Amino acid sequence: MSHFTLHDPLWLLALLALPIVAWLRGRRRVPVLVVPFAAAWHRPSLVAPSRWPVVLLFAGLVLLIAALARPQRVEDKREVRSEGYDIMLAIDLSTSMRAEDFEKDGERLNRLQAIKPVIQAFIERRPTDRIGIVLFSGRAYTMAPLTFDHEWLARQLGRVRIGMIEDGTAIGDGLGVSLTRLEQAKRDSGGKRMGAFVVLLTDGANNRGALQPQQAAELAKSRGVPIYTIGAGKEGYVPIPVYDDNNRKMGYRRMLSDVDEPALREIANTTGGKFFRVADTDTIESAFRAIDRAQKIEFQAKSYLVTTELFWWVAAPGLGLLLVGALLARPFWRMNVPAPQLAGTT
16 A cells, blocks of 8 residues: 655745745835936837746746655555465265255255355455365365465365265275375474364265275374364254256155264364364354364564655756746847947947
């Protein structure tokens, strides 16, 4: 942000004094020498007296007085020193995420539909962080590596659909891929990964994959990476829609929710994170807000002012106007005109 300023307040007084000086100059008395027959010496001027010299001189004085006030352009700059977090979001896309046990504004939502806008809001609240997304079901894949481009990340998140990956719940593999992505952009101190954490969102128990969730938790602990676990869905039997071959909803079937809460708690406790159980849209938002508060960097910024002197942009035209006014008041082509001589002199 920039603004203009004038340093010397006396310039305004000098500017106000100019009209007074001009008025006094017009009222001063001029000594007169009476010479008989002076009319015989007068030769009419071909050019009428001009006011331009006076106008230019006064304009030049105004600009010089303004230059004495030292006009400056002042820019306020802020230098941010701290760095943001690196965050990997591991999102479950297993078939059970189709369960419509969430509701908003009287409309049923499946678990993924309820969670996506909350994840998007979480990303928007952390503009200084690098964020990536890993999707897992029967296998785990990186959908988006760590990036500051949150608009691009939002577009990728909008493309996420249940059924993109073969079915299953490979929680351990999802965590393993997330930790690998963090290691590729590591910022270490004493063997510990600094400024990074994982958010795991699932609605089931691990039943696929090569890496067990407890092994992934120990790996995260050794690297100093907290894992925040979120178990999505209500307890008991939940409705899951049934679709025909043309992807038209035919009805619902009941399925027992199988969130492995003890395993998710253990992962969070082992790594220094926290477990959240979310059964409606309000608790989802509360969980992500709690994570946001717990893992927030207070940025230390250094402010300084950059000033640019502008007085030469005013002083130079002022000097130029004074010079032109002086030349017009006493032009050099009239300085050597010989004095008139009386007739009959020798």
